[in-house]
Amino acid sequence: MHRLPISKRFVRRKLRSIQRNAIEKGLKPCVLKQFYISTFYEFINIIIKRSILVGLLPLCVFGVLCNSWVHFSEAGRCLLPSNYLVWEATRPLADCAYCVNVTKPIVLWNVTRHSFARYAYSSKPIIVKKSISHWKASKEFSYDLFKRLYQQTEGSYESLEDGCQFLNFKSDLFTLKEVFEMPTARARNEPGQEPWYVGWGNCHPDILAKVRQYYDVPEFLPETAEFPATENIFFGYEIGAVMHLDYIPRLMWQGQVKGSKLWTIAPVPECDHVCNKINFYVEEGDVVLLDTRIWYHATRIPKKQFSLTVQSEYG
Ligand SMILES: [Fe+2]
Secondary structure (H helix, E strand, C coil), X not given: CCCCCHHHHHHHHHHHHHHHHHHHCCCCHHHHHHHHHHHHHHHHHHHHHHHHHHCCHHHHHHHHHHHHHHHHHHHHCCCCCCCHHHHHHHCCCCCHHHCCCCCCCEEECCCCHHHHCCCCCCCCCEEECCCCCCCCHHHHCCHHHHHHHHHHCCCCCHHHHCCCCEECCCCCCCCHHHHHHCCHHHHCCCCCCCCCEEEEECCCHHHHHHHCCCCCCCCCCXXXXXXXXXXXXXXXXXXXXXXXXXXXCCEEEEEEEEXXXXXXXXXXXXXXXXXXXXXXXXXXXXXXXXXXXXXXXXEECCCCCEEEEEEEEEC
16 A cells, blocks of 8 residues: 655644634635635646746647636635636645445435434445435426426526536536427437436526425424525436536535436545445435545446436535
């Protein structure tokens, strides 16, 4: 097993302790992140100047690219990043205790708020089995239901331009409007049709009020937890998400309303030498909980299956 030299481990421990102290004394993680971004920005500027001096054009091009990534990230102000490289380069180092000896998710049955409390903020991967099978959403959520909602609500598509993100993953559908206007054969993933998979946040107040009649935030989550103003929907076939970290302020929960999903999760690079990559399935009716800020994660949907999930955060 590879271990870092003592000097590097000492510097890493020191840095982690400074970060922890600053956050305990009231420094917001967002501000800390902005500090890292500015430092990174200055570093890139130095690289550019030196590149010009020594005439290293490729290095200069690299610097310019990084510069624009930083600007993108700054514009995001602690929302999901436009570029994961910037997030990876600027995030605080993780304490590997969160992933040491984790070889599979913690699987819980018949969980209550009380029994869940000891796992709630552990940052370990957790599956709470069959905890949302009673949701009205599990019977009634479908592509057609969301299509009707968005097509019949005035200003529905515009609401996505005001802060709710649309993610097309590797699909060739670039707006929610395109998703709901695709041919029926493709929407149903009939033989020979290109698979698709997308996700978005329900920002429109009328749509949000309607969809919330079909599900609840899982009742086993801590009573004192904070939740975001809306939830995200992810649905589609086969594609899933490529390996990435999330740039979010809280832990993630995701309810598997329809179908199942294969998750692959991996520790952050600084914990590679003590932690492992893991694969697991989340089945219909389950809730998966994961600290997606420090667990790299990718998802894949089994062929021919339609997957629909409701996702949000708690913290
Ligand atoms: Fe994610």
